[in-house]
Amino acid sequence: MNILGVSFGRPNSNCDILCKEALFGCREAAPDAEVRFINTLKLNIGRCRGCGACSTQLEKGKDNVCIFKDDFQMLEDEVRWADALIVSAPVYTLTPCGQFKDFVDRFSCRHDVSAINWVLDKRRTGEMPGDPDAFPMERLKKRTVSFISVGGASTEDWTSLGTPILHLFAVSAMMKVLGNYNANSMGTIGNPYLDEGLINDMHVMGKNTVLGYSDDSVKFFQPEGKPEGVCPVCHQRIMTITPGQGTKVNCPVCGIWGNLSIVDGEIKVEFSEDEQARARGTFRGLREHTTEIQGFGAICGPKIMANKEMLDKLMKERIKGFDEAIGNPKA
Ligand SMILES: Cc1cc2nc3c(=O)[nH]c(=O)nc-3n(C[C@H](O)[C@H](O)[C@H](O)COP(=O)(O)O)c2cc1C
Known part of the structure; x- marks a missing residue:
């Protein structure tokens, strides 16, 4: 070994x-x-x-x-x-x-x-x-x-x-x-x-x-x-709370969703077996993201081609020509 x-x-x-x-x-x-x-x-x-x-x-x-x-x-x-x-x-x-x-x-x-x-x-x-x-x-x-x-x-x-x-x-x-x-x-x-x-x-x-x-x-x-961990996969104790998501919380390390409740005055977070199986460090979780990345071209390609002229102009005038566009004195 x-x-x-x-x-x-x-x-x-x-x-x-x-x-x-x-x-x-x-x-x-x-x-x-x-x-x-x-x-x-x-x-x-x-x-x-x-x-x-x-x-x-x-x-x-x-x-x-x-x-x-x-x-x-x-x-x-x-x-x-x-x-x-x-x-x-x-x-x-x-x-x-x-x-x-x-x-x-x-x-x-x-x-x-x-x-x-x-x-x-x-x-x-x-x-x-x-x-x-x-x-x-x-x-x-x-x-x-x-x-x-x-x-x-x-x-x-x-x-x-x-x-x-x-x-x-x-x-x-x-x-x-x-x-x-x-x-x-x-x-x-x-x-x-x-x-x-x-x-x-x-x-x-x-x-x-x-x-x-x-x-x-x-x-x-x-x-x-x-103290013990809250996420059963990574054993960390940090959670993301998003207003509008009810009692759902997300483990930012694993990217999985759990349900928060209060039992006898204590906060509990439960993660389903299915969510645990799609944690970031599992093959399923990684493949989910790889598949997402592989799809970026299909989403962005047509948008960029359809707006090419406008994007080229903005890039030239405002990004590459930033100093002049922002009005810096020595530009
Ligand atoms: C730039 C700098 C930032 C640090 N920030 C923290 C900190 O945010 N929290 C903390 O507990 N210790 C902090 N420390 C202390 C170090 O984590 C600590 O000294 C540690 O023992 C360094 O590891 P070493 O002794 O193996 O080099 C900081 C130290 C330095 C130099």
């Missing part, structure tokens, strides 16, 4: 400590595994420029490397190598630090399992050229992952978007998430080693991440004394 820890924190600081302790937990469950660890701080990982080159290649059923040359590809290759992952990231301004998001943006579009299967399906019916057997199947391989969100604040109010955003890393490649730990209070604990319970939690979560790879009875790690 291949096990990878990735820390987006400062070298040898809180994220590294918690990630490495979770890796020691992994080791307990997998004595023969190769365990690698990467700290990303010195890596140069730029943002996705939305060039679409990787998606275009996927549509042709071809493997590819990101056309922007920086350290992204090395980290992507390591993730592709791994069967089980532990990922830790510091909370900066309520969410995981920007470098984590930049990596996930570039990783996700290149690993959309449903887009790849879409291609393979088409190939099976003879619509696509090429050799399906040459497709890099490790893109579709099963992986387990646990996340650790690390924040300085002593309340979860200031780390509220850490674990939900970390979870998104698992979505497109359909990784099985076995833990999403909110390690807040790092500012007051001083050093994770001064909290025995926290270190023990890392070990159990790490162990579960390995055991859950081949044993479906291993459950998502629920630390003692921490």
Whole structure:
């Protein structure tokens, strides 16, 4: 088994400590595994420029490397190598630090399992050229992952978007998430080693991440004394409430709808089996979105062609000629 820890924190600081302790937990469950660890701080990982080159290649059923040359590809290759992952990231301004998001943006579009299967399906019916057997199947391989969100604040109010955003890393490649730990209070604990319970939690979560790879009875790690999740799929506790939707609420991580009620003074949210089956990180949920994206051209193409003259004029005068149109003195 291949096990990878990735820390987006400062070298040898809180994220590294918690990630490495979770890796020691992994080791307990997998004595023969190769365990690698990467700290990303010195890596140069730029943002996705939305060039679409990787998606275009996927549509042709071809493997590819990101056309922007920086350290992204090395980290992507390591993730592709791994069967089980532990990922830790510091909370900066309520969410995981920007470098984590930049990596996930570039990783996700290149690993959309449903887009790849879409291609393979088409190939099976003879619509696509090429050799399906040459497709890099490790893109579709099963992986387990646990996340650790690390924040300085002593309340979860200031780390509220850490674990939900970390979870998104698992979505497109359909990784099985076995833990999403909110390690807040790092500012007051001083050093994770001064909290025995926290270190023990890392070990159990790490162990579960390995055991859950081949044993479906291993459950998502629920630390003692921490509140349980509300969404049964991602175990997060954030919900979108939309006026006009009655008692329906949406899990923004999974994109599924639940029904909110108050039972004995407590808020309850229930999600039907059918909604859970279409969560963003399932094949059905991903395919729903892929099908939507595939339909954009048919919707927009005719509208753009019908309004071409007007759009060309507005683009020239107001967008490309913005400085003059807005009345900037030196334009
Ligand atoms: C720019 C910046 C923003 C931060 N914002 C938050 C925050 O919103 N909430 C929080 O709990 N901690 C915040 N922190 C504290 C870090 O999450 C905390 O120091 C953490 O331990 C950093 O991880 P590391 O020690 O592994 O580098 C912030 C730190 C920095 C540098």
